[in-house]
Amino acid sequence: MLLRKDVLVLRRSPLLLGILIAYPLAIALLVGLVASYASSKPRVALVDEDNLPASVVVGGKRFHVDRTIRQASQNVKLVRLSPEDADRQLRTGKVVAVVTVPPGFIASLKGMVRSPQLELQLSRGTISSRVEQQVQALVFSLNRRLQRAYIASNLRYVTLILKGGDGSFLGQPIDVLGIERAERLLDAMPETPRNRRLRDFLHDARLALANTGDALRSTAHPIELVRAPGRGRTWVLSAEVQAYALGLTITFLALVLAAGSLAAERDENVIGRLARGLVGLGQLIWSKVALAAAVALALGLAISLAFGIAIEIGGVAGGEPWRRLPLLVVGLVLAGACLGALGALLGALAREARSASLVALLVVMPIVFLGLIPREVVPPAAWASDVLPFAHSVRFFSAALYDLSPWTSVLREGLWLVALGVVFGGLARIEARRLLT
């Protein structure tokens, strides 16, 4: 009866309901944008102490320096700075790393005898490891381009050994007989056991050198990463975004609704009337938990259906948006109920509907952001998040919708949500007595 009443009251407040639905969706979108911005290119200073030329020839291949750096630095934004400016910007955090090209770099590169070195300075902080990875990726990309030139250069020497002819080595002109020409010379000589041994050797050498290209390439790349055709989802349609959008929307809605509607019983002076034997305080808390679960289910299903339709229309592969809906229903109800219990606790503590709604609003963001911080980055944030429903809800939704075998995750997170719901509900029941004063 109370749940029916609460749903009726909610229906009578279309503006409030609209805001309650639109606001968290807008926040989810903003969080998504911020998250995508966070993975954008970090700014890295490039200090050129070797006066890099416009182009350089390595292994007979010409490299346009700026173009090559631009092509190789897809994951970082490289900005050329003086050593002093780079140092200052690193200290102030305007750049996250400084890559220095030391004097003699190009000479070492052209010599192809000793590996030239780049120097890397990193800022302190949690993203330094990520920046180091990005810079390593930049060096890896440059190395790949140079390796191709080195291999091509080495293969020219191999061809020279095979075919013979004019060439140069360390800047000195050379004339090479070559295996093929040596074989032809041997053919013109009388057949003797020593000639036959030489001919066999030249035959074996020619066969072996014929495979040098592949051997060099496989030595340069013992493991080569080949990009397979076909694409994954854009981040907008990714499993993570759907799970977070569901989690954030439901967290916001369930907390504010349960907190506000419980405190409103006191504001409307009805709680005394209910508490004198008509409805126990436990039943009252339960009705708010049920309201939060029902609204979370309705809204969560609506979001999932919209998401599934977008995926169908977009022809995006991956995930099973329809088959897993029953499992998602369980998650939505558990998450909504658990968050409703927490909201009821906030409502009982705040006692007034306005204060309760404000407290719930203020509490939503820390709960959500605690759940977004990776465990390996700030472990205490993850411990705090463990005793709050948001992260468990998100993991439940993600597993329910996209894990190949979701049962272990779903069971673990479901038990967390039930346990937390019981604790918050119990505390809300104890604190609800404050509403009677």
Add this chain to the structure above:
Amino acid sequence: MSRGTALLAARGVARSFGRTPALHPVELEIWDGEAVALLGPNGAGKSTLLSLLAGALEPSSGSIERRKGVRVGWAPQRPAQYGRLSARENLELFARLEGEHDPEDATRRLLAEFDLPGKAAPSANLSVGNRQRLNLAIALLGDPEVLLLDEPTAALDPEQRRRLWDRVAALREAGGALVFATQNQEEVERVADRVAALRDGRLVFAGPAADYDRSQTDTLFA
């Protein structure tokens, strides 16, 4: 000869809010067919005593005793109803919660009796007087034997006051009882059999209404 068990009784009942005592231990019995007026200035503890008798508040000490099977109706001073629900919806909801056999019928009856609008407008939009009528109508759901009314006539027009007292008279004739808080001496003289006067949370007078005169009221409110 023993009179049996009181319909409703406060046994040394007291209530504090935090460290502030709102009501010191009070002894009060309400018997069949009688009307008890609670008198006292603002903050004397009348509403707290009525809430305790209704069971809407838990006593800090002492207890409330209720004769077995006795039903109690309560109308607090500030109307207790859902502002976004209409008068009809409020009555139907509380009729169901009170266990009325036919909630729709009880609703229709009370809407007519209190001359309340049956349309779907939220009760928050009703006039102060109509909200108080709805408050009283809700208190009458479930056919209570004891009515606890906190300044029931404060926002009612003369016609509605007359109807209310007629209803109370019928209840008393049927063996029910009334406890009402008021600051209106005329109502005390016209309705009450007994008076319980409170001041600063203490019961300063309890006895027949006839023994309580206007001079005591002047002292009480001084």
